[in-house]
Amino acid sequence: MSIVSRGFHGRREPAAADLPPGQYLTQDFPVLQAGPTPRIDLDDWRFTINNEVGEKYSWTWRELLALPSERPTVDIHCVTSWSKLKTSWQGVSLDSLFEDVETAADHAFVRSYGGYTTNLPLEDLLDGKAWIAYRFEGEDLPGEHGGPARLLVPHLYFWKSAKWVTGIDLRNDDEPGFWESLGYHNYGDPWREQRYTDD
């Protein structure tokens, strides 16, 4: 049973009824990151998938843009309790990028420019659940929101949607990423409110 705070009534926005537990609605797009926004030259940009036996599958910026893109409209949920509904993105489905990748691994370890990492089950990246996104609300994705390209995995808390993504390592064993090593939940399902370790 929760403790009642004297005199607190709350705002109770009707739309909040559709949110995962403990979340509130925002119209803004707050920025959360652990270090400075990296500067990334598109001529040098690469996205690389390394499978568990060391084979590399790599795309340049031009090659990424040449792949068929999708325009998902999704709700996003940050572990710091804000949610933003019906955000529109453009990017390449991970299904396209994994089409020719040979793997029997279960775990994905995502790497970003600037050193950020995050981990998730490979199956959470496939079957239409994740994208490498490079446009947001009709504009090129700004650096502070992860541009030139970020991972978009909206069914998990947004720290899993790694900004400035540059690659995915496929592994037989799970390894915690940056925030997962610092007390945040290993999986991060907002509907089960998996914010912190062992929630």
Next chain:
Amino acid sequence: MTRTAPVRRRTPWLAARVRAVRSETSVSRTIVLEVPGWPGHAAGQHVDVKLTAPDGYSAQRSYSIAAPPSGDLVELTVQRVEDGEVSPYLVDELLPTDELEVRGPIGGWFTWRPSEPGPVLLVAGGSGIVPLMAMVRERALAGSTAAFSLVYSVRGPSDVFYASELSAADIPVRLLYTRVAAPDRPAGRITAADLPPSADAKVYVCGPTGFVEAVSEVLLARGQDPASIRTERFGPSGG
């Protein structure tokens, strides 16, 4: 970024009782909470605060901790967000003996520990001073001699948190006013000239997104190692 040892500890909600409140500015207030079972924290960490209404409706937000641990006391400083749901209650309504729930500490990256030798440059914009003040206080409490320097940007003198404590601190403190001219500086946003040398320093930057981006750009442009910069942002929707 380097990775540290995995933290494997549950973070339960704990009952908290308000021990004391004190105003910092006209829109912000420090709240001292008594939290039986509090596990302690590092300077720079934050807590989640949950408020529950009589019918069970609840709302939660994250707030930075303002001071080092002292027994089971946890000290927060909260700034009112005008259209917020939680912060107006915390700043305007909450009184000693009131109860709420907290869980934490949260965040193991934007932290400073007294075992670190320094030098350290702290750069605060507005209410971004709160976790940095926890570091200043931790340093003093631990008797650390790490070289600290604080640059703190606010609109004007009436917006300074912890004003008397900062003026008595034994570290260099530079106040920058964005809206008020000072004898040695015109009003304006932070520039490269406002930041002391920091080549060997670990730099902590905390404030609104635009402020953090601007400071980071200045630091990177003058050759600061990106890995030495740690950032924390307070969005406009802190609630």
